[in-house]
Structures are given as C-alpha cells and as structure tokens.
Amino acid sequence: MDISRMDDLVAQALAGDRRAIARLISTVEQGGAEARQVLSRIYPHTGRAHIVGITGAPGTGKSTLVAELAKAYRKQNLSVGIVAVDPTSPFSGGAILGDRIRMRDLATDPNIFIRSMATRGSLGGLARATADAAHVLDAAGYAVILVETVGAGQSEVDIARMAHTTLVIQMPASGDEIQAIKAGILEIADIIVVNKADLPGADQAVAALEAMLDLNSGHTEWHHGRLFQIEGVLAGGDQVKHSWRPPVLKTCALRGEGIEELVQAIAAHLQYQRESGLHQQREHDRAAEQLQRILRYTLLEQLLERIPKHALQETVEHIVAREQDPYSAAEALIAQARLLS
Numbered sequence: 001m002d003i004s005r006m007d008d009l010v011a012q013a014l015a016g017d018r019r020a021i022a023r024l025i026s027t028v029e030q031g032g033a034e035a036r037q038v039l040s041r042i043y044p045h046t047g048r049a050h051i052v053g054i055t056g057a058p059g060t061g062k063s064t065l066v067a068e069l070a071k072a073y074r075k076q077n078l079s080v081g082i083v084a085v086d087p088t089s090p091f092s093g094g095a096i097l098g099d100r101i102r103m104r105d106l107a108t109d110p111n112i113f114i115r116s117m118a119t120r121g122s123l124g125g126l127a128r129a130t131a132d133a134a135h136v137l138d139a140a141g142y143a144v145i146l147v148e149t150v151g152a153g154q155s156e157v158d159i160a161r162m163a164h165t166t167l168v169i170q171m172p173a174s175g176d177e178i179q180a181i182k183a184g185i186l187e188i189a190d191i192i193v194v195n196k197a198d199l200p201g202a203d204q205a206v207a208a209l210e211a212m213l214d215l216n217s218g219h220t221e222w223h224h225g226r227l228f229q230i231e232g233v234l235a236g237g238d239q240v241k242h243s244w245r246p247p248v249l250k251t252c253a254l255r256g257e258g259i260e261e262l263v264q265a266i267a268a269h270l271q272y273q274r275e276s277g278l279h280q281q282r283e284h285d286r287a288a289e290q291l292q293r294i295l296r297y298t299l300l301e302q303l304l305e306r307i308p309k310h311a312l313q314e315t316v317e318h319i320v321a322r323e324q325d326p327y328s329a330a331e332a333l334i335a336q337a338r339l340l341s
C-alpha cells in the first residue's frame with residue numbers, strides 16, 4: 001500500500017467509513033511494517049473508547065451477552081465496536097452472536113461494527129492483533145468496544161491487560177468446577193457474571209463466587225497491582241491503593257435479563273477507576289509495557305540482522321554440547337553484532 005493510499009484510508013476510517021475501518025483492521029491484523037504505519041497514524045486518535053473485555057469458558061453465553069450489551073448501549077445512543085476471538089463459531093458461520101437473528105439485528109445497525117479475528121495468526125500475535133483492532137475502532141470513534149475472547153489461560157490475562165474493564169462469564173456449575181477456575185478469575189475479573197441464571201444452580205454459583213471473594217478480601221490490594229507490575233526502569237511511581245471488589249451479577253442473556261444492572265456495573269467500574277486514579281495508573285502501565293515490548297522486539301530484530309545465521313546455529317550447538325553457557329554466548333553474540341555495526 002503506498003503512503004497516500006494509507007493516509008486516505010486512515011482519514012476515511014477516522015471519519016467512520018466502514019470499508020476503510022475493515023481494511024485497516026485487516027492491515028493491523030497481518031502485523032509487520034504496514035501495520036505499524038497504520039497504528040502510528042491512528043494513535044493520536046485513540047484513548048477515548050471504553051474497552052470492555054468479555055471472557056470465560058466456551059459456551060457460557062459470552063456472544064449472546066455481547067449482543068445484549070450492544071443493544072443496551074445503542075439504547076443509550078452509544079456506538080459499539082465488537083471484536084470477537086472466537087475459534088469455535090466464526091462470524092462467517094452466522095452462529096457467533098448466540099443466534100442468527102440477534103446477529104442480524106446488530107449487523108444492520110450502522111452504529112455497530114462487528115469484527116471477528118482470524119485465530120491462525122503469527123506466534124503470540126492474536127492478543128496483539130485483537131488489541132490493535134480495538135485501537136482502530138477506538139480511533140474511528142466507537143464509544144464502547146466489546147472484546148470477546150474464549151477463556152484459556154494466557155489469552156484471558158492478555159485481554160485483561162488491554163481492557164479497561166474485564167467481565168468474566170460463568171454459568172451455573174457444580175462446586176468442583178467453580179473451585180477449579182477461581183485462581184484465574186481473581187487475577188483478572190473486574191466484574192463476575194453468572195449467566196444462564198435461568199438454569200438451576202445459579203444462586204449457588206453466586207454464593208460460591210462471593211465466598212471466594214471474601215477469602216481474598218484480606219489482601220489489601222486486588223489484582224491489578226500484580227498483573228501490571230513491570231520490572232526495571234519503566235516501572236511507574238507508587239501503585240495506587242485500591243479496593244474494588246468485583247461484583248457478582250446474575251444474567252440470563254437469552255431473555256435479556258440482568259443486562260441493565262450489568263451495564264450499570266460496567267459504568268460504575270469505569271467511574272471508580274477514574275476517581276481512584278487507577279485509570280491513569282493502568283494507562284501508564286499499558287504504555288510502559290507496550291513501549292518495552294516494542295523496544296525488545298525492535299532491538300532483537302536489529303541484532304539478528306547483524307549476526308549471520310550460521311553463527312547463531314553454531315552457538316546453539318555449542319550450548320547444547322555444554323561447550324558454552326547461554327549467558328556468555330549471548331554476550332559474545334551481542335559484542336560481535338556491535339563490532340559489525
């Protein structure tokens with residue numbers, strides 16, 4: 001893509017042109033130099049949206065809930081961007097947002113933009129691509145951005161890093177199952193939702209989750225302090241002390257029940273973050289982390305460009321043969337690259 005074409009696309013996307021937005025998301029999804037050029041152009045226009053992550057085990061009703069949330073925000077006259085990382089039910093299949101009718105309702109609304117992410121990305125690229133797609137929608141002016149990911153370890157943590165507010169979706173289940181997921185939930189949840197409240201066991205699930213939160217309430221600091229800690233020079237000043245206790249809400253997304261309460265809780269979380277200074281702190285941590293990631297990546301690329309491939313391979317063999325240790329080997333390679341520069 002030449003530069004003037006990219007400038008045009010960015011200008012159109014900023015003005016809300018849907019085709020341009022779609023094109024830019026595809027570009028950032030692919031990564032590489034072009035993606036970076038797009039991201040640097042849109043960056044000054046980001047930072048306005050409320051990014052809400054929706055995560056949880058497969059089939060808990062995340063997509064159905066996302067559709068209901070989108071409808072509720074539209075009633076408030078807010079525009080909504082939706083990014084879904086959804087390997088089990090791609091949008092192309094038509095089943096993604098719970099059912100076809102829900103999906104069609106949303107897809108025809110010009111103030112809703114829905115995008116599903118390709119799950120076969122480059123190494124570790126999915127979380128980055130998802131965040132970048134959300135940034136494009138943010139720049140394009142969508143007020144609320146709902147990001148759905150299937151909860152599976154690292155992807156949950158990644159989405160929590162990017163989102164301002166993270167919802168963890170649960171459904172009524174046996175006590176054992178609740179126990180099994182509790183560690184992960186406490187790390188990332190700002191709001192816990194027990195969906196499918198029409199099914200038996202919803203109240204027990206809520207009680208179990210509340211009990212779990214009680215156990216954790218002895219800790220003065222909740223999860224963000226840990227999650228966003230960054231080592232080294234980029235670490236910020238004092239961590240803001242905060243005391244947000246994730247509310248546990250019941251919903252029945254299928255019947256649109258409990259959605260207003262959920263929308264209120266999401267708004268309350270944003271307000272809490274702003275008033276406590278946590279919002280600023282998280283923005284700071286996100287920027288520091290992003291800068292650090294880019295620096296690492298760029299420096300590594302530059303280094304690898306200067307070291308001949310065979311030298312790397314030989315070094316690996318030396319390490320395997322215990323002729324050299326990886327620490328001195330790395331130092332030697334860096335020294336060699338400096339000489340070559």
Ligand SMILES: Nc1nc2c(ncn2[C@@H]2O[C@H](COP(=O)(O)OP(=O)(O)OP(=O)(O)O)[C@@H](O)[C@H]2O)c(=O)[nH]1
Nearest residue numbers: 057058059060061062063064088098196252253254
């Ligand atoms: N009984 C009941 N079923 C629900 C409710 N919400 C969603 N479902 C159903 O649960 C199934 C899964 O819903 P989805 O919204 O696709 O769930 P999901 O979490 O997005 O699923 P994946 O993206 O595949 O992980 C569908 O058949 C929904 O109709 C609810 O409140 N009650």
Ligand SMILES: [Mg+2]
Nearest residue numbers: 062063086096
């Ligand atoms: Mg889904």
